[in-house]
Amino acid sequence: MDRHEDGRPRVSSSQRSGHGVAVGVAFGASVLASLGLAVVYVLGGQPQLEGALLLVALGSIGVGLVVWAKRFMPVGVDEEAREPLPSRPEEREVAEETFEAGAELVGRRRVLVRMLAAALGALGVALLFPIRSLGRAPGSALFQTKWRAGVRAVRANGVPVRASEMVAGTVVTVFPEGDIGVADSQTLLIGLEPGTYRPLPGREEWAPEDVVGYSKICTHVGCPVGLYQPAEHLLFCPCHQSAFDVLNGAMPVAGPAARPLPQLPLSIDVDGYLIAQDDFPEPVGPGFWARSRG
Amino acid sequence: MAEREPEGFGERERTSAREERERESTATTLPPIQDRIGAWLDDRLRLSRFARDALGKVFPDHWSFMLGEIALYSFVVLVLTGIFLTFFYEPSSASTTYVGSYNPLRGLEVSNAYASTLRLSFGVRAGLVMRQTHHWAAVVFLGAIVVHLCRVFFTGAFRRPRELNWIIGVTMLLLALFNGFSGYSLPDDLLSGTGLRIMYSVIQSVPLVGPWMAFLLFGGEFPSDQILGRLFVLHIFLVPVLLGGLLAAHLALIWHQKHTQFREPGRTERNVVGSRLWPTYALKSAGLFFIIAAVLTALGGLVQINPVWLYGPFEPAQVSSPAQPDWYLGWLEGALRLFPNWEIRAFGFEIPEPFFPAVLLPGITFGLLYAWPFLERWVMKDRAEHHLLDRPRDRPWPTALGAATLTFYGVLFAAASNDLLAHWFALDIETVTTVFRVLSLVLPPIVGYVTLRVCRGLRNAGDVRLLQMPVSAMRTPRARRR
Amino acid sequence: MRTPIAVAVPVAAALALAGAACSYFAEEETSPYRPPGITSEVAPLGAGRTLYERDCAWCHGSAGEGTAFGPDLNGPLDGGAYTHFMLITGRMPLEAPNERAVPAPSRYEAAQIDAIVAHVETFGGTGPDVPTPDPSAGDLTQGAELYLQNCAACHSATGAGGALTSGQEVPDLLHTSAVAVAEAMVVGPGCPNTSPTCGAGEGAMPRFELSDQDMNSIVRYVLYLQQPEDQGGAPIGRVGPVAEGAVALGVGLVVLLLAARWIGTRTGDRG
Numbered sequence A: 001m002d003r004h005e006d007g008r009p010r011v012s013s014s015q016r017s018g019h020g021v022a023v024g025v026a027f028g029a030s031v032l033a034s035l036g037l038a039v040v041y042v043l044g045g046q047p048q049l050e051g052a053l054l055l056v057a058l059g060s061i062g063v064g065l066v067v068w069a070k071r072f073m074p075v076g077v078d079e080e081a082r083e084p085l086p087s088r089p090e091e092r093e094v095a096e097e098t099f100e101a102g103a104e105l106v107g108r109r110r111v112l113v114r115m116l117a118a119a120l121g122a123l124g125v126a127l128l129f130p131i132r133s134l135g136r137a138p139g140s141a142l143f144q145t146k147w148r149a150g151v152r153a154v155r156a157n158g159v160p161v162r163a164s165e166m167v168a169g170t171v172v173t174v175f176p177e178g179d180i181g182v183a184d185s186q187t188l189l190i191g192l193e194p195g196t197y198r199p200l201p202g203r204e205e206w207a208p209e210d211v212v213g214y215s216k217i218c219t220h221v222g223c224p225v226g227l228y229q230p231a232e233h234l235l236f237c238p239c240h241q242s243a244f245d246v247l248n249g250a251m252p253v254a255g256p257a258a259r260p261l262p263q264l265p266l267s268i269d270v271d272g273y274l275i276a277q278d279d280f281p282e283p284v285g286p287g288f289w290a291r292s293r294g
Numbered sequence B: 001m002a003e004r005e006p007e008g009f010g011e012r013e014r015t016s017a018r019e020e021r022e023r024e025s026t027a028t029t030l031p032p033i034q035d036r037i038g039a040w041l042d043d044r045l046r047l048s049r050f051a052r053d054a055l056g057k058v059f060p061d062h063w064s065f066m067l068g069e070i071a072l073y074s075f076v077v078l079v080l081t082g083i084f085l086t087f088f089y090e091p092s093s094a095s096t097t098y099v100g101s102y103n104p105l106r107g108l109e110v111s112n113a114y115a116s117t118l119r120l121s122f123g124v125r126a127g128l129v130m131r132q133t134h135h136w137a138a139v140v141f142l143g144a145i146v147v148h149l150c151r152v153f154f155t156g157a158f159r160r161p162r163e164l165n166w167i168i169g170v171t172m173l174l175l176a177l178f179n180g181f182s183g184y185s186l187p188d189d190l191l192s193g194t195g196l197r198i199m200y201s202v203i204q205s206v207p208l209v210g211p212w213m214a215f216l217l218f219g220g221e222f223p224s225d226q227i228l229g230r231l232f233v234l235h236i237f238l239v240p241v242l243l244g245g246l247l248a249a250h251l252a253l254i255w256h257q258k259h260t261q262f263r264e265p266g267r268t269e270r271n272v273v274g275s276r277l278w279p280t281y282a283l284k285s286a287g288l289f290f291i292i293a294a295v296l297t298a299l300g301g302l303v304q305i306n307p308v309w310l311y312g313p314f315e316p317a318q319v320s321s322p323a324q325p326d327w328y329l330g331w332l333e334g335a336l337r338l339f340p341n342w343e344i345r346a347f348g349f350e351i352p353e354p355f356f357p358a359v360l361l362p363g364i365t366f367g368l369l370y371a372w373p374f375l376e377r378w379v380m381k382d383r384a385e386h387h388l389l390d391r392p393r394d395r396p397w398p399t400a401l402g403a404a405t406l407t408f409y410g411v412l413f414a415a416a417s418n419d420l421l422a423h424w425f426a427l428d429i430e431t432v433t434t435v436f437r438v439l440s441l442v443l444p445p446i447v448g449y450v451t452l453r454v455c456r457g458l459r460n461a462g463d464v465r466l467l468q469m470p471v472s473a474m475r476t477p478r479a480r481r482r
Numbered sequence C: 001m002r003t004p005i006a007v008a009v010p011v012a013a014a015l016a017l018a019g020a021a022c023s024y025f026a027e028e029e030t031s032p033y034r035p036p037g038i039t040s041e042v043a044p045l046g047a048g049r050t051l052y053e054r055d056c057a058w059c060h061g062s063a064g065e066g067t068a069f070g071p072d073l074n075g076p077l078d079g080g081a082y083t084h085f086m087l088i089t090g091r092m093p094l095e096a097p098n099e100r101a102v103p104a105p106s107r108y109e110a111a112q113i114d115a116i117v118a119h120v121e122t123f124g125g126t127g128p129d130v131p132t133p134d135p136s137a138g139d140l141t142q143g144a145e146l147y148l149q150n151c152a153a154c155h156s157a158t159g160a161g162g163a164l165t166s167g168q169e170v171p172d173l174l175h176t177s178a179v180a181v182a183e184a185m186v187v188g189p190g191c192p193n194t195s196p197t198c199g200a201g202e203g204a205m206p207r208f209e210l211s212d213q214d215m216n217s218i219v220r221y222v223l224y225l226q227q228p229e230d231q232g233g234a235p236i237g238r239v240g241p242v243a244e245g246a247v248a249l250g251v252g253l254v255v256l257l258l259a260a261r262w263i264g265t266r267t268g269d270r271g
Helices: A013-042 A047-072 A089-107 A110-134 B009-027 B033-045 B048-055 B063-086 B112-122 B127-154 B163-185 B190-204 B210-218 B227-257 B277-302 B327-338 B355-380 B396-415 B418-424 B429-460 B471-475 C005-025 C048-055 C080-088 C110-121 C140-150 C178-187 C212-226 C241-263
Strands: A078-081 A171-176 A187-191 A211-215 A227-229 A234-236 A243-245 A251-254 A266-268 A274-276 B095-097 B109-111 B271-276 B344-346 B349-351
Touching: A013 A047, A047 B127, A047 B277, A047 C241, A089 A110, A110 B210, A211 A266, A211 A274, B048 B277, B063 B127, B063 B227, B063 B277, B063 C241, B095 B112, B109 B112, B112 B127, B127 B163, B127 B277, B127 B327, B127 B396, B127 C241, B163 B190, B163 B227, B163 B327, B163 B355, B190 B210, B190 B355, B210 B227, B271 B277, B277 C241, B327 B355, B327 B396, B327 B429, B327 C241, B396 B429, B418 B429, B429 B471, C048 C110, C080 C110, C080 C178, C140 C212, C178 C212
Parallel strands: none
Antiparallel strands: A078 B271, A171 A187, A187 A211, A227 A234, A234 A243, A243 A251, A266 A274, B095 B109, B344 B349
């Protein structure tokens, strides 16, 4: 934009009055929009109308102000000197001397200074202790869930699961009876086709009537592994796309998970409901420093 | 630079001020209200010299110096809308039955936090607009910070004497990242709860102290009933106070050291050329604020964001896909998706895989960000004061490194949408992931090299704009000094 | 060459985009599979058996016994529901035997589908019959709860669908019918690419044992998801933060950057 020496725009007076009208119209539109906002609110409110009216109410003021500044104000012609940022040497000396004079007085009592340091240090350390109140020690919490020998597997609505219901291709999320909704105990029961279960050594009796159970907590960063693909017998985690082979001890076959989903040893009680034989043989969920030492 | 004022100086000042006002009052008929207020304040605070200096202060006008203001004014919108939200949100995990007006969830057992968010969205007039504006403002806030950081980086504005301001800025970026994450976790919906679970597991993966840190920060095993309350206090009080304080320091430093400017006719290392604060800059800046507020509120009313009623309340055994965090954490999410399943196990201890992409990588990222002014000074051996900015082409190596780094994080950011890309374009998700893995290693050096050549080409071609540079100028292998 | 970058880069980008668009949007004429040597004569329409012999028997066998090209239709899952689902969602018939069954416009009219289903049911499969869901009898909240527990992980809480392994897709639920939803839950359908002959339990989707009330509720909620109350404004796909980030950066921030360019000066300007 062409400007005079004093920074104001070089425009004809009719152009300038045109700009003035534009700014005035903008502010006027804002007034109307604000009135509209009040009306919309009184009538019960409606988000889209509120958004559109706010756009006009706020935006008109903004546009008006900018046009006013650009078209009527001096722009870009003012100059200011920068003073050197570092203080002048003599000023710095005065400041240093002022500090050192006092520091010398304090520092004469070296023993006292050291004891003050010790006192402040000890206090600082002591004040860190309440941080411990923020939470309990992990203890054995990460090493066990609520599953115990003989506990029935129940759905989120409390209904226990019969082995006969778990035909091939079905999957259901279960919890230990009495601990529905406990996050670390969430487990998937999956129905397999007869003869397809390939147990890891020692786990031959863990999948009665071709129903197998795995922890639902992904061993990567803990999302529920909610996607089951029956054809490939894959559990697929939606967060970072880890895939676990259900037929083969839930070994990770793709994605960033490095460890299999822990398997829950299952059994069937006298009424035909699925129960756990014991807790998971290893900690569920993502890894941590001492996980193998539990 | 305080010289000891001679004794009685105050009296002389007061006398001359009173004389001046008397002179003025005889010159005008009735002093307008602002004169009265001004005089009342000045009588008590000796503001005149400060007012004269402040109102006449010169600010350079270049548009790229307004990017920080976009961030600043987004923050103002965040605070204003946020205050409204705090009157309605309940930071509690305690269970309640939702009985509000959103039918599909009526009768469901949800947390108080979730129920209060639904009530705010559907039962409070202007509540949904406030909530959505708040969320849009947060997302734009971080975008503005990143763009502003890039401008500062690529023009070398962080060099002496502004290293301190750079450090303050990077810290504000960290605080903003945290506040964004904590903010969208407050409604306790299924999507953000999944994000909290991921954050918990990432903290847990830290060697030695991981489980302790996770238990202390969250108040127990996941999901604790204390995390919402803690995030709430951090989100509405501690972090905004820190951000506000750092913002004040940031602005004070700019005020004290004066803003940088580009090399143009009339600009030197010893002056500032631009517009005065009053009236030009104040009007422009106020106009920008209103435009920002307009765009954010328009989005807040017209475009839906974070429809927590569709995601449902957080339940630890439930999950929805696709599951992504807000965009500014996309680079972390992409890193978690791309990093292979490598874990370190020895002597019965282990460093789980998430530690590397989710703790080590961000640590290195922010460590480099903090250290950059000092690194560059050490490498370039440049200890001079700089008040004039360089064009990116005049700093080819930092520009190339910056472009390569942005490319790297850009690939990670894109990789966070790998499942959506596979779904939309009917691709194999494993292939998409592999492609991103390769791109993350191969693309940054290519972009860096191309950037280097473009910088040199621009310098060889004389003073041309980027889009007018002839392609042949990039062919010369070395920069010719003119 | 002395072409300015301002010309070279956009031209190259446009060419690349055009090439990608051409390959992506290329439509091919489709027709059901025919073994080589058979011409596509037009059989008289109407009877289910005629249609079946014309379009389905090549892969599934005249009595539904299966062939090398396709699975049998007389197994424990086969019957009214499975067949009806495959036909009304256009997954069947395929153009080629080793193609993936994906949602497509249905090739037949309703009467024709009913006729084919009736014929397939004579093969002896013991799977469930075509269900008759009654969404209005379902409970919307119970449907929401069951959907979030069982379906959201794959189909997305908003019904937008997603991706599985090996290039398989979870379809969105935004254009499906009530009966298709009920059938899918009961049968767990989907013929994956990896298996030339699919059978019981080998779908891409698990099966669910549901009471009538549960089924009605879930169907009711899925229908709700097709037209939810988007009180917040434009839903931008209901895929979550990815779309929201795109709008915030691509629209919001871009507009504000343009505003800054308008308000401030550019190098070389004088305001």
